[in-house]
Amino acid sequence: MNPRLGLVSRITVAGLVAAGVGLAVLLGYALSEMLANPGLSLLDGYWMGRLPWTAIGVDLVVIGATITVGSGTVTAMLKRRLVVLLPLTAAVSWWLLALIPLPVARACDPCPPGLIDPMTVAYSSPEQTLLLLLFPAALIAIVALRSSRRDSLTA
Numbered sequence: 001m002n003p004r005l006g007l008v009s010r011i012t013v014a015g016l017v018a019a020g021v022g023l024a025v026l027l028g029y030a031l032s033e034m035l036a037n038p039g040l041s042l043l044d045g046y047w048m049g050r051l052p053w054t055a056i057g058v059d060l061v062v063i064g065a066t067i068t069v070g071s072g073t074v075t076a077m078l079k080r081r082l083v084v085l086l087p088l089t090a091a092v093s094w095w096l097l098a099l100i101p102l103p104v105a106r107a108c109d110p111c112p113p114g115l116i117d118p119m120t121v122a123y124s125s126p127e128q129t130l131l132l133l134l135f136p137a138a139l140i141a142i143v144a145l146r147s148s149r150r151d152s153l154t155a
Contacts, residue, residue, distance in 0.1 A: 008075045009145060015067030016141050019134065022060025029053040049123065058123045065091070065137035072137070075144035084143050087136030094132035098122070 026046065033045030046054075069091040076084040098118035122129040 008071050008078075011071040012068055012075055012141055012144050015064045015069075015071060016137070018060050018064030019068060019137060020064070022057045022062075022064055023134075025053055025057035025060065029057065046126070054123065055119070058119055061129070061134065062119060062122045065133045066095075068137040068141050069133075072140035072144035076140065076147060079144075079147040081143050081147050084140045087139040090132045090136040091140075094129065094136075097128070097132075 027042075029050070030042050030045030030048075033048045033050075034040045034042050037045075040048075048054075069088060073084050073088050095118070098121040122133075
């Protein structure tokens, strides 16, 4: 097996683990809010969004998924697995949407320019993050790791 490919595969796994830990933090925090406040749902627990746990979870999900997309795409492209281009397009579109400047309310004078914060976008629209960043990262990781595993078995 190519040593560079092994390193990139390990980076893909590390990104996937970071995203998984972030999801576990978000789920654990939402569950603790739900149990501490009878009558709340799991989704209500997520929207409580207390610091630092929510920020840690969201940051880990976004950073881990982005690392997975980048390194998994490199791994898959080295093995000529072009099927990763579709999920890559979805992940790139998430980043393009996340980097569009947000409108700022005119309550201040002078107001700062539009704030660009992908982590806030990820927290505020978890469905978009799940569909356009996390699922594509998982698909890319599956393709990349299966192709590198298949090569290590045949070598």
